[in-house]
Amino acid sequence: MAKIGLLFPGQGAQYVGMGQDLARRYPKARALFAEADAALGFPLSELCFTGPEEELTLTANTQPAVLATSIACWEILKDYGVKPAVTAGLSLGEYSAHVSAGTLDFAEAVRLVRKRGEFMESAVPSGQGTMAAVLGLSREEVEEVCRAAAGMGVVEPANYNCPGQIVIAGETAAVTAAAELALARGAKKVIPLKVSGPFHSRLLAPAGERLAGELARVSLSDPDLPVVANVTAQYVRDKEEVKDLLVKQVSHPVLWEDSVQRMLADGVDTFIEVGPGRALSGFVKKIDRRARCLQVGDLSSLQNTLAELEGVG
Structure with a gap:
């Protein structure tokens, strides 16, 4: 039986058209995008599906857009009975990981990463x-x-x-x-x-402080499955640790290689990159070329992954 780790992408994975074919095919994906639109008060789904690209690539838009697409992909995968042992996400992807683990409510996460994007964008003057x-x-x-x-x-x-x-x-x-x-x-x-800025450096500490104020108002649950934190490369199993780790993450380095090594050491042999892009699969292959890497970002990759998982049992 495969031991599965879910991997969620960060900023930079976005592209115009992401999530559109899944939303057409699956009512659950459609409903999630509608929930994201309602949470933000503007049609984020249209930005994902049709752009324009220059609007989609603004940090404050990209972050909720990638999260919404990633969670739409995950909810479909979950309905097919995929059961991960652990989850992790790169930078912004850590929020998607917490949504997948039940730590964080989806609509709450969408609003939170929209704010996170705004804070990160404004922490350092443009060009500096x-x-x-x-x-x-x-x-x-x-x-x-x-x-x-x-x-x-x-x-x-x-x-x-x-x-x-x-x-x-x-x-x-x-x-x-x-x-x-x-x-x-x-x-x-x-x-x-x-x-748009020097993310994950100490110059982003002011953004972390503002984010702490937003996180203080958010209600969390203990994760249903272990989440590997970016700043420690260790498992988070207690909701009390989550807020502090998410604040630190803005201005501290992302230990992605160490996070993947943590999962490999604990027997994860199959990684599913859930959301737009394939960058994380590329990183995993460079960390351990024996690891099985699958991806779900659209209808075609979903079908391929389901077929692969059926083959591994």
């Missing part, structure tokens, strides 16, 4: 902070490069995605200096990311 993916260096080398560039301003590791891919974030000049040092150290490539 950025992020870049460093390819081909170890985590120790990336950490050293960030320390060496600190004279130019704040720069630090933001996402430990997988071996050889670490994202750095901080003040624009410092990130540029760290990128040059990384290339000099032998990095294969440094890719600037199209983001």
Whole structure:
């Protein structure tokens, strides 16, 4: 019997048209998008289905859009009897993971990540902070490069995605200096990311403080299944821990590689990426190429995954 871990994507996975074929085919998906529209007071579903892309990619829109699409995919999968042992999500995806685990109400989560997006976008003035993916260096080398560039301003590791891919974030000049040092150290490539701020760096601490105020008003339940937290790569089983971890997550690095290793060590052999995109499956394969990676983001991938799961029993 497969031991399943659910993986939920973060910001950057969005695309115009996501969720549309599932909403046409499944009343439950349609109802979830309608619930998200009502929770926000504007037609988020239209943004997901038809764009425009420049509106969808605004952080405050992307975050609820990716969450709504991910949970629509999960609810359909759940109706087919898929039973995960554990769940995790990258950055924004951690909220989807908590919805899937029953910690957080869906409509509440949609409103919360909309606010989270607004707070993250406004924490650092436009152009003053950025992020870049460093390819081909170890985590120790990336950490050293960030320390060496600190004279130019704040720069630090933001996402430990997988071996050889670490994202750095901080003040624009410092990130540029760290990128040059990384290339000099032998990095294969440094890719600037199209983001509106230096997410998961200490520059986002003000956004975390504002988010704490929103989270204080939200009612949580103990998770029905273990959720791996981004900032610790450990399981969360108690609702009392959740709010503090979600606040910290905004301004602390995402330990994604460690999170996947945690699940692998506990016998997870099948990962299902639930929601738009396939980036997380790519990371898992680089962490352990023996892991089975499936994905559910549209009708076709849903059918393929259900067929695969039937085959593994």
